Amino acid sequence: MIRELVCINCPVGCRLRVELEGEQVVSVSGNRCKRGESYGREECLDPRRTVTALARVSGSSRPLPVKTSRPVPKQKVMDCAAAAAGLTVQPPVEIGQVVLKNVAGTGADLLATDSAE
C-alpha cells in the first residue's frame, strides 16, 4: 500500500510517498531531508503531535500558553488540550516551567511557553 503524506516538520511541506507492507514501512520517498523520512515512517506507524494549548492563571483573565514537552500520540491530542483547559496555574510562572506532569497519561509534561506574573 502507498500512503501519500505532507511532511509537517518544516514549512517546505514535502509531499511524501510511504510504501507499506502490512505493518512494515518499506520505503519513504519525496522527502528533501532526513526529518522527512523519519516523519513518514512515524506517521504511518505511531503518529504523534506536539500540542499547544491554553491554561488558566489564578487571578488573571489572561491565559497561559502551554505545550507538551514532546510529541504525544495523535489520539491523545484532544485529551491533552482538555487537560490544559482544565488546569489553573498559580503565578508567578517562568517560561519553560513544568505546569502539569504526565499530561493525559502520555508521559509528556505540559510546559509554560510564556511567563505570567
Add this chain to the structure above:
Amino acid sequence: MRQVDIAVVGGGSAGLAAAIAAKEAGAREVLVLEREDELGGILRQCIHNGFGLHRFKEELTGPEYASRYIAKARELGVEHMTGVTVLELGEGRTITAVGENGLIKLRAGAVVLATGCRERPRGALATPGTRPAGVYTAGAAQKLMNIGGFLPGRHVVILGSGDIGLIMARRFTLQGAKVEAVAEIMPYSSGLARNIAQCLDDFGIPLLLSHTVVDIKGRERVESVTIAEVDRNRKPIPGTEREIACDTLLLSVGLIPENELARAAGIELCPSTGGAAVDDSLETSMPGVFACGNALHVHDLVDNVSAESERAGRSAARFLLCGRREGRRAHLLQGEGVSGLVPQNLLLPAKEEVKLMFRPKKPLENAVFSVLCGGEELLRKNLPHALPGEMAEVVLPASLLPGEPRELTARLVGEEVL
C-alpha cells in the same frame, strides 16, 4: 528634543531583530518604540509551534521565539518604550509619538520602520448579508482567545485559507469548538501545505476550494452562512449554494503592510507589495529611513522576517556611522509572472550581492526565474515548484550586475498547474 542613534518603530519580530543588529553593528543608542504594552508583536498571540526552525534549529512557539529576542535586546542594552504610538515621521528624521506621559519628540540618526501588517477586513470583500456579531478576522479571534482568554464562538466557518485561518481552525477545535468548513475562493490554498495537513486534515475539517461565502444570516449573532462554488472568474455558480448553521465566521483573506507613517511622510510606496519601495540595503526613498518585516512585504515565516530585519538594522547602523552609500540607483522592474518584488531598486555599481524576494503570480511547475538587462540575461535560476503562497528568494551576485545604472527586469515563466 532627545537625540538617539537609531529609532526603531515597532517592537515585534522585525523591530527587535533590527534593533539587535543595529546595536551589534556599532550604534550606541538604539530605541524601540512599541504601541502595545509589551514587546513581541504578533508573536505574543501565536501560541502554536513551528517558529524558529531556521534560526534556532528547533520548533518554538511564538511567545518563546519572541522571548529569545527580547532577552537578547535587553542583554545588549537596546532601549525600549512600550505603550507609545508614533504619530509622525518628519523632516530630518524627527519622530513625534504619544504615550502615557504625553507627547514625545525625538531626532534619530537613522530610522527603521518595522510596523508590521494588518488583516484585510471584511469591508474589502463586499460579502452580502446582514451585519450580526460573530464575524471576526482570524487574527482578531486569535487575540481574543490567546491573550484575552475568550472563546469567540462554538460553531465556526472560515473564509479564506491563509495560514492564520488554518491555525485558528485547529485552535478552535482544541478549545472544544466545532469548525464546520474552510472555504477558499481560489482553486488552491494560500496557506502552507503542512498547515492544511496538521490543522485541517488531522481534525477532519473540510477545505472547500473554489468556494466562497455568498450570504450571512442572523440578527444579533451569526446564525448561518451560505457558501457556493465559484467559476473560473470567481463568480458564484447558481444552484451550488449550501447553508451552514454556525455562530461565527472567521475571515482569513490576506494581510496588508501597515504604512500610514511612511505614506504621511511622503515615502514612496510600491503598489505590488503595499510596502515602501526600497533599495538593496532596504533604504526607503527617504534617506536614512529603512523598512523591514511585514511592513515592507508580507512574509510567510518569522525566521525570514528576522533575517531581513537584521539586514535593515545593519544598514541603518552603516548609514549612521558611514553616511549614505555612494552610487546611482537603478530600477528593478517586475516582469511577467512576478509579484511583490523586493527590492524595487538597487545601487550600482554593486559592492555586495543583492537578495531578491518575490512571489510567483500563479502556481507554476518547472519555472525559470531570470533577471534581464537590455535584452541580456544576467541570471537564470530554475524553480521546480513555484507557489504564490511561498515567497521565493534568489541571490544576484554583484559580479553579474552592470557598472552603470541600467534598468533591470525580473521574470518568471513556467508550466501552469491547476
